Amino acid sequence: MRVGLERGLLDGFERALINNRLSMVYQPKVRLSDGKLVRVEALVRWEDSRYGSVPPSRFVPLAERHGLIDPLTQWGLRTTLRQWLAWCGEGLDTCLAFNISALSLQHLDFPDLVERMCRALEVPADRLVLELTEGATQPLIKLMDTLTRFRIKGIGLAIDDFGTGYSSLMQLRQLPFTEVKIDRFFVADAPESRDSRVIVKAMIDLAHGLGLTVTAEGVETAEQLRLLRDLGCDVVQGYLVAAPLEPERLAPWSAALPERWNELLAA
Ligand code: C2E
Numbered sequence: 001m002r003v004g005l006e007r008g009l010l011d012g013f014e015r016a017l018i019n020n021r022l023s024m025v026y027q028p029k030v031r032l033s034d035g036k037l038v039r040v041e042a043l044v045r046w047e048d049s050r051y052g053s054v055p056p057s058r059f060v061p062l063a064e065r066h067g068l069i070d071p072l073t074q075w076g077l078r079t080t081l082r083q084w085l086a087w088c089g090e091g092l093d094t095c096l097a098f099n100i101s102a103l104s105l106q107h108l109d110f111p112d113l114v115e116r117m118c119r120a121l122e123v124p125a126d127r128l129v130l131e132l133t134e135g136a137t138q139p140l141i142k143l144m145d146t147l148t149r150f151r152i153k154g155i156g157l158a159i160d161d162f163g164t165g166y167s168s169l170m171q172l173r174q175l176p177f178t179e180v181k182i183d184r185f186f187v188a189d190a191p192e193s194r195d196s197r198v199i200v201k202a203m204i205d206l207a208h209g210l211g212l213t214v215t216a217e218g219v220e221t222a223e224q225l226r227l228l229r230d231l232g233c234d235v236v237q238g239y240l241v242a243a244p245l246e247p248e249r250l251a252p253w254s255a256a257l258p259e260r261w262n263e264l265l266a267a
């Protein structure tokens with residue numbers, strides 16, 4: 001049953017989805033070794049006339065509970081792939097990261113659907129990385145078959161918010177991930193807390209030992225950036241480097257990146 005606020009929010013969300021009133025913003029991920037833009041992560045936004053700006057942490061779980069997660073995922077992926085084509089037209093060549101709810105992975109044919117969407121728009125599948133956060137109830141190991149199908153198609157797989165929730169070392173070893181994203185909680189603490197630094201260093205070494213790329217999320221200060229570089233992290237993402245951007249802002253941001261990068265590392 002849809003009750004009270006949940007019902008109002010759900011109706012509003014459903015209308016926004018149907019009437020194409022959701023939007024996507026894109027947050028850059030930058031390689032530490034050379035300051036190159038390696039990917040952009042698509043993040044969905046919903047601005048409602050009644051509820052104002054509703055964060056995805058609020059409406060994604062709502063969509064999951066009420067059978068709207070697949071339409072949301074398909075809308076978001078199509079929008080993001082089209083945006084990639086538009087950027088290509090402007091000479092901006094980057095890879096895409098897209099957040100997927102573990103619920104969508106329960107359909108064994110989901111990898112085929114994603115591949116068909118890439119083909120239809122002529123976006124090479126190996127330009128796409130899917131970011132997965134473990135659900136509270138479902139360990140990712142149950143999704144082994146679906147995850148393997150993505151990898152066979154050349155689509156990358158990142159484990160998001162690593163170090164929180166369930167993500168165990170066993171899963172890292174057994175599942176076909178290509179990237180680990182260290183949760184911003186550890187990044188925030190690292191300059192002040194020796195314990196957090198030890199954990200971050202261990203996560204980086206572990207991921208590298210297993211052949212995975214390491215991204216640090218939520219980098220907000222130059223001190224964190226330099227620390228992550230010194231600890232051997234591969235890629236950084238966070239407000240210091242760039243907030244999530246409207247699509248038309250990516251090209252100017254990218255043009256200004258080299259100069260800004262040198263300033264950040266020298267600071
Ligand atoms: P996430 O994938 O871990 O994304 C990172 C979140 O941290 C984003 O919040 C981003 O705006 C925010 N962030 C980025 N840099 C910083 C920073 O330096 N400091 C701080 N404090 N925050 C930073 P957002 O956009 O509200 O998204 C929250 C979560 O919602 C995402 O976490 C992701 O799990 C989910 N999500 C977002 N878009 C989608 C989507 O299209 N589909 C699905 N299934 N989930 C989505």
Ligand code: MG
Nearest residue numbers: 041099131160
């Ligand atoms: Mg993510």
Ligand code: MG
Nearest residue numbers: 160161181217
């Ligand atoms: Mg994350």
Ligand code: MG
Nearest residue numbers: 133160161184
């Ligand atoms: Mg997160």
